Amino acid sequence: MKIVIGNKPLVEVDNLSKAFDYQLFEGLNFSLWSKQSVAVMGRSGSGKSTLLHILATLQKPDSGSVKLLDFDIYTLSKREIELLRRNAIGIIFQSHYLFKGMTARENIEAATLLAGTKIDEEILEILEIKDIINKRVGDLSGGQQQRVSIARVLSKKPKIIFADEPTGNLDKETANLVIDALNQYIDRNGAALFLVTHDLEIAKRAQKIYQLENKKLLIR
Ligand SMILES: Nc1ncnc2c1ncn2[C@@H]1O[C@H](COP(=O)(O)OP(=O)(O)OP(=O)(O)O)[C@@H](O)[C@H]1O
Ligand SMILES: [Mg+2]
Numbered sequence: 001m002k003i004v005i006g007n008k009p010l011v012e013v014d015n016l017s018k019a020f021d022y023q024l025f026e027g028l029n030f031s032l033w034s035k036q037s038v039a040v041m042g043r044s045g046s047g048k049s050t051l052l053h054i055l056a057t058l059q060k061p062d063s064g065s066v067k068l069l070d071f072d073i074y075t076l077s078k079r080e081i082e083l084l085r086r087n088a089i090g091i092i093f094q095s096h097y098l099f100k101g102m103t104a105r106e107n108i109e110a111a112t113l114l115a116g117t118k119i120d121e122e123i124l125e126i127l128e129i130k131d132i133i134n135k136r137v138g139d140l141s142g143g144q145q146q147r148v149s150i151a152r153v154l155s156k157k158p159k160i161i162f163a164d165e166p167t168g169n170l171d172k173e174t175a176n177l178v179i180d181a182l183n184q185y186i187d188r189n190g191a192a193l194f195l196v197t198h199d200l201e202i203a204k205r206a207q208k209i210y211q212l213e214n215k216k217l218l219i220r
Helices: 048-055 078-087 104-115 121-126 142-155 172-189
Strands: 011-019 023-032 037-041 063-068 089-092 160-164 192-196 208-213 216-219
Touching: 011 048, 023 048, 023 216, 037 048, 037 172, 048 063, 048 160, 048 192, 078 104, 089 142, 104 142, 121 142, 121 172, 142 172, 160 172, 172 192
Parallel strands: 037 192, 037 208, 089 160, 160 192
Antiparallel strands: 011 023, 011 063, 208 216
16 A cells, blocks of 8 residues: 555545434535644534544445545555554544553654654654653643643654544643644644634634534534
C-alpha cells in the first residue's frame, strides 16, 4: 500500500448517511484538504461523534463513501485499514487511553516505535509537558494526561487528525494551547484537522465551522 498525496483532498466524503434510533445525517458531502482545519458543532445526540468515527475508520456508514488519502476506506482489507490507522490518521478522544503505570515519555514512545517516528520535542514544548515528561502518568493531573495523549497522537506524524472534544476538560488557557499545537502541527506537516467541539471560541480557531443540524452539515 503506497500512500501518495497529490492534488486530492485528504478526506473526501460522498453522499454519507447513518441512522441509529433516528436518522443522524443523510447525503453528506464534504472534503478536507491538506493544511485545512474544520470544526463541527451541533447539539448533543446530533451525531458528531458518530460522524467522526465513520470518517476515522471506526464505524461503517449505512451508505455513501469515505476516502482518506484517496483510499475508499470501507472497501479496504483489515490489514490495509490497520496500516492506514497506524501511519496516516491520529484520533484524539476526550477521555485518554494511556498506560497509567508508565511515564509520559514511555507512553509516547510506545506510539512512535510502532509508527517508526521520533518524539517531537517541539510538540512537547508547545503543549507545556516537557517538565513532566518523566513522571508516571498516574501522578499527572487530568489536563496533563490529556496533553500527553495529544502529544502521543501527534508524534506518530499522522496526515489527518480527528479530535472529539479534545479540550472538553481543560481550562481556557490550556485549551487554547492545545489548539495552537494542533494548528501548528497541521501547518508544518501538511496535515488536516477535523475537530468536534461544543465551544464556539475553540471552533472559531478552525478555518471553517460546520453545524450538524437537520441531518446536514451546514456552514456556520
Ligand atoms: N454504537 C451505537 N449503537 C447505537 N446507537 C448509537 C451508537 N453510537 C451512537 N449512537 C446513537 O446515535 C446518536 C448520536 O450519538 P453521537 O455520540 O454521535 O452524538 P454527539 O453529537 O457526538 O453527541 P454529544 O455532543 O453528546 O457527544 C445517539 O442517540 C446515540 O445513542
Ligand atoms: Mg460526541
